[in-house]
Amino acid sequence: VVGHSAGGHLAAMLMACQWQRYAADLPADLVKSGLSVSGLFELESVMRSPMLQSDLRLDQEQVLRCSPAWMPTPKTGRLWSVVGALESEEFIRHHRLIQQAWGADYVPVCEAMAGLHHFNVLSSLAEPGTDLNQMALTLCR
Incomplete structure (x- = not known):
């Protein structure tokens, strides 16, 4: 599976x-x-964002239950995490957090993609020959 941001x-x-x-x-x-x-x-950071919290109405129990970083490391598979190097510090923090939480064996790829931000990183995913496109193809094999 591949997902961007909330995905x-x-x-x-x-x-x-x-x-x-x-x-x-x-x-x-x-x-x-x-x-x-x-x-x-x-x-937790989403819950503390007034703009997001007004719509989501998360409580502490939901935050704990729905935060992958606080869940046990999965027993099978692997997750690759990438972020645009030009993204906010918060997105970069989340990106590093999942590898810290689940470990480098389960999250073997944790890369900040040079020159990319939150929106154009998706263009890189779709563009044949880019590093991100090649990562996605590798995971599919």
Whole structure:
């Protein structure tokens, strides 16, 4: 799976999900790999943003339950995390946090992409031959 921003959060949540809790016949490695682009991995900072909190209305319990960085490291798969090097310090912090939380074995790629910001990083993903495009293709193999 690949996700950007809140979608990067969802990619990590899919990786962390204990699928057998929902259906015993689902494989533990239902989602084998993920690429999170500018992902959000702890929602405390989202809860503290008045603009976002007015719509989301997160409470502390939801923040803990829905923050991949505070979940156990998944037992299978791998997550690659990338962020534009020109993004805000908060996005860069989240990007580093998931590798710190889950470890370099599970998050072996944790790269800040030079010259890219929160929006043009997606153009890089779609452009054949770019580093990010090649990462996505590698994960698909």
